[in-house]
Amino acid sequence: MANKGRHNYDRYNRGSYSGSRYIYSGNAVTRKKKRGKTILIVSVVLVFLLSAAFAAFYMLNGMSLFFKGESEIGSSETTINTFIDSSEIKHISFNGEKYESRSESGESYMISYPLTNIKTIDSQIAEKVKYFEKCAVSSDARFTSYDYTTEIADNTYLSVIFRSAEYNDNKEKFGEDVFTMAFNLKKGSSLKNEDVFKKDFYSFASEYVRKYFKNNLDTKANVDNETFVSATTADELHFDQFSFNDKQCTLYFNEKKLFASGTKIYDVSISLPKIADYLKISLSGAESEKSDTSGDPYISPTIRDNLNPDKPMIALTFDDGPHYSNTERILNTLENYGSRATFFVIGQNAAAYPEILKEISDAGCQIGNHSNDHVNLTEQSDKKIKEQASLVDEAVKKATGSETTAFRPPYGSYNEKVQKILNKTPLIFWDVDTEDWELRDKKKVIDSVMKQAGDGEIILLHDIYDSTAEAAEEFIPKLIQKGYQLVTVEELLYYKNIEVNGGETYPW
């Protein structure tokens, strides 16, 4: 999974900033072993970049030409081949360069960027860096940082996602932006929108993105605004910041452009099979699951992108419902505290209370499958196991429009056969069993939760008990007060960078 949302570009407080002189911080020239010729070429490029950096530093304005050595471009076939032959390509980290500078008037900036050792690509990245530098110098910001992440698809396509952050004199971040570049590593060429997407992609993207923001609690009130509507029409220009890896394509949006205010960047990910028909390049991630129209349930619009990956998170899970009154009560408490949870429902109850399922889904909470009849699946035939899952999915789909996105086997009982059959979604267990089903006492349930709560945990509860619903009204604010973000299982796995696969078990 890509490391979206976990970028680490807030470098304002790094020691290196507090000094008075800013020079090229040439500490990053470690790279993988390459053949002599490569090293030579790379050295030339490096020296070139180095001179460029100094040139930039001393001249600041009016030096639009410091990457003019383009006559060499195109003569680097060997470099490309060397690079591509490397079996390490998938894991290559693109040891990057970083450089910092400060202008006479005091503005400073730090730009990090990757090096691919492919001249044609590195020179385009260098152009971008040059552009960033100009932006940083002319900006109102006291300090601007540019950092990047990379993604790779099919060992061939490289996406570079640059994120900028601007800080004022009080060290407060006041602006963010995102700039993406995509390349074909084998050809050494760049990929623009028209190289990647067919024309009809944009109407799909428009619809998808509008739905995404409509489902996002923080933005759903603003999706009828004129700015938003016109910024999300089916126009190529609105979707020109993108990246892709083996699983998904991500579109990036600047909050300010969408809603006329704000500083955030939204990353909207779409699983590749969903856009297979709109791609001009062939990606195996899109092909392999093309027939699976349910798409990838793990990268879904229900994942909030305003959670803080550096702050603790807990996924509360409520099993055996929905219950005619307790589920709503818990939902209300969650909503009051801007929180979400996951509900593992039983088919019988799901069929009886479709309106409550809808409420769960409308609240942005995740609905998981807990089998139709709460049976021990390891004792069932293949056919029965399938049926136990599909009956719940049918009920949930009928009520909410979507199927369940996780499965929790009753009694936590499973075996390889169960895993093989239930391979559409991950199998979710728990870190903490509150034993609320046995305690049946508000105070004891609160104590049980608070005593065992910890970052990254999945906590097992049951929304069919009054005592649990009552307890939730107290332990939810208590957890929030302790700094926990209460998230769905899906969000927890996503933000904790855990790769999720259908049929696999979590957290065990």
Ligand SMILES: [Zn+2]
């Ligand atoms: Zn249960």
